[in-house]
Amino acid sequence: MPLSSWNRVSWVLCWLLATVATASPASGSDTRTIEGVVVASTGPVANLEVRATHEDQSRAARTDARGHFVFRGLASEWWTLTASRGEDVAERSVAVVTEDERDVVVELGPPRVLKGLVRGADGAPLAGVQVKAGVYGVNAFGDTHEARTGADGRFELPMTGFSPVAVALEAPAHLPWRTVHEPASGVLEVTLRRSESLRGAIVDSEGRPVPRVGVHLKRYGQPGYPMSCVGAPAMSTRTDDRGRFAVTDLEPGRYTFLLDAREHHTLSGEVVVPGEEVRWVLPAGVDVTVRITAPKEAAVKHEFVRLAGPVDQPGVRPYGRKLRPAEQASVTFTNVVAGRYTLTLERLGDEEELYLKQRIDVGGQSATLDINPPRPFSLEGSLSDARGRPLRGHVLVDQSSPDDKNPGPPFWLSRQVPPGKFTLPHLPAGTLRIRASSKGYEDQTRSIELPLQAPLRFTLKRAPKVPEATSKARAMKTRLLTGKVETPDGRGLSGAELLCRETGDHSYNGERLCVGWVLPDGSIYLRTAPAEAFDLEVEHPDWPNTRRHVPKGATSVRIQVTPGLTLRGTVKDTRGRNLEAGQVHVEMNGAWHVGPIHPDGTYVLQVPPGQGTIKLFNTRSEAQPFSGTGGQSVQQDLVALELY
Structure with a gap:
């Protein structure tokens, strides 16, 4: 099974690590809630006792007809949830250190063991490999099972649940490896590839070593350099006192480098890994x-x-x-x-x-x-309300840029002004835009050419009272939405993400009114679905995004995904070389679809049938039109016109 959703899992894990590392227990001892649903391979499990334990504390709850359970008044700690029915068992660890957990999915199934064998590139068993595994699809690494391989390269991890398992392997001097595996299919056999490194020295134009230079790498074609929520970014380092550096844990391939030196101009270029040691010379100036x-x-x-x-x-x-x-x-x-x-x-x-x-x-x-660009003019003005009473406020002055390649105005001034009259000295010639504002009043904007023959007077109108933010008010009014997501042959579709969106909002980064996952049997259980009408979007790596409108008052929805149009192609630069990273961006009827570029320079993306355009995401390229029907495959190659 492909792991196209791994990026989502990764940033969730990053956020969880940062949260747990910095969190402190709440001041109250019994203030948290754990709420969720118990599900078996046949669907939600009703009338089942669920126990929550922490050290010597134990609480019990029973699922309702929809498999729903809730624990209230829990201490702000890690709790272990357990349940059993005949030979089937369930176990899930949940942290309620900083906030409640209200969308917990507990899988009930027969006991199982994840078994694996890890070898190195030479075929020999690899000992000491760190293994992390979690049930795939619902916060896979919120409840992690961990082990290390023995001297024979083998590992075993007892697990509960019935869904496939997301597995991550890490070992020194080897590339990380991730996949999704079904334990019942047999032993997971993996061969880890050795990682590569880039080493070298950085000198100035006279050959002297330059210390403390930031060295940053990215895969060729990636729009931006890596960032990190904790610690130094990946593929980044600094030169030592001798101007030397080493970037380790790299995959073979082409990279773009950036040298960030405080007292020198930046230097960027390309480098192929593995290769000889490099010697980069910062440009003279x-x-x-x-x-x-x-x-x-x-x-x-x-x-x-x-x-x-x-x-x-x-x-x-x-x-x-x-x-x-x-x-x-x-x-x-x-x-x-x-x-x-x-x-x-x-x-x-x-x-x-x-x-x-x-x-x-x-x-x-x-x-x-x-x-000190020329600023020969001054401006006098006043700020008052409709009854002539002086107002204390704020004045913003900016100047239109005459150069489209020089973004931002050449002059920008923001000043707090006292009630009544004000004076703004040292203003430039040309067209100026002035916006006046005061708390509780509507802003007013004027365009002027200096000098003026009379003072500039702003008379502001009272602003109408604005109700509380509609999104916040709407979030307070929710409903329980159940249902099912199915494939065309009627099978439940697991591993899909559910997004609640504003009706008709097809933007890629539009507001998400609620987020959830399809349960392992394909069931929908959205406890916080908006009470008002909304669009429910289903995202799955193997199927095109599917939307259904959910009217106000509906309590259940059934969605069947349809065969999509497959877009595939190669992505090259203007010299005919493959890009090894980045994303392609598809727009169809205002809706966005984004997919990754693979290290071999290819992409494959499932989109709904129809017509649209495809181009590179955050990289300059020509948008290419396409059209096709469900089940059809369309080849569309792309060229990056400019890369940094």
Whole structure:
């Protein structure tokens, strides 16, 4: 069984680790609730006793006709839930350290043992491999079973439940390995591949080692570099005092690297792993000293100068550096390579925020320049309500950028203004947009050209009272929704995710009104489904996303997934080389579908029948049209036009 949902499992596990590591017990001792459903291979189990135990504490509850149970007043701890019926048993550990758990699924089935044999790349048994396993489909690693392989490379993990098991293997100097396995199918035999490493040195243009350089890698084609919720990101390190580095636990393939050196310009490029040690030379540049001569109109708590670029140079990665001015009101950027840059002064205070931006050209020699673009005008104005009473408020001024390749306004000012009249000195020429606001009043925006012949007067209207956020109010009104998700031949479909969405909202990142999983027999049990009408979306790695409208008042829904249109193809760069990571993005009638690019440069994505367009996600490419019917396969190759 493919494990296309592994990314979802991974970020849930990351969140769980961070939560458990930082959580502290609640102040009250009996304040938590565990609520859920007991399910067997035939469906929810009614009238079954479920016990919750923690150390010497024990509580009992009984399932209702829908298999539902609830424990209230539990201590904020880890609890073990158990149940039995004849030879069938169930066991599940649940943490209620920081919050209640209200969507717990407990599987009832005959005892079983997950058995495995792990070998190394040379075929010899591999000892000490860490094995983690959990029931696949419903928070697979919220309740983890763990073991290590013995000297013979074998392991055994007693488990309950009847669904397939998600398995993760990790061993030093080997690549992690993940799959979904059915224990009843026999011994899980795995051969782990050895991991590779990238080693080398980083020097400046004169051959001197550069310490503390950030070295970041990503698979070729991946839009962004890895991030981490805990600790250093994957595939990242820093050079030591000798300018040397090593990035370990890599898969063979092509990578994009980025060198982040505080006193040098960034360097990026490509590298193939495995390979010889690398020696990367940071580019030589000149010193650019920036004097801050712009006048200050208000108290400044924080002041920075940012240099970003070079821009408008194909194939060169723009880079930003930010420095805090010294006492002499200047900063010096070292090793700046030739090109055009954007220079920005940032001033932050309690009453005012100011951003001044200007373009500069850097040549082959060091330079000293001032950051003080012309601001010859001032503006007088006033802020009052409809009855002429002075208002205390806020004024935001920005200027449209004349350069589409230079995002953000060249001038941006945010200032708190006293009641009544105000003065804004040192404003630039050109079209300015001014927005005035005051608490309890509607904002008002004007576009002006300076100089003005008379003061600018803002008369604000009272804002209507806004009820509490509709999404929050709606979340408080829920219902229990049951039903079934089936394949075309009537079999229950397990391993699918359920998303409750606003009616007609097909956006990829739209609001999720509720989230759940289809139970192992294909049953739906959504305890917190919205009381109002909504769309229920079914996501499964082997079937196209399916939506059904659930009207207000409905308590049950039956959804049958349909054969989808299979999109497949290769993804290459402009030089004909395969991308080894990234995502493809499909849009059909306003709905989004996203799928991964595999290390061999191919993708396969199931979408509903019909027509749409496909392109690369967060990578510049031409959108390609397609169309097809259910069960059909369509080849659509893609080209990445620009990669960083």
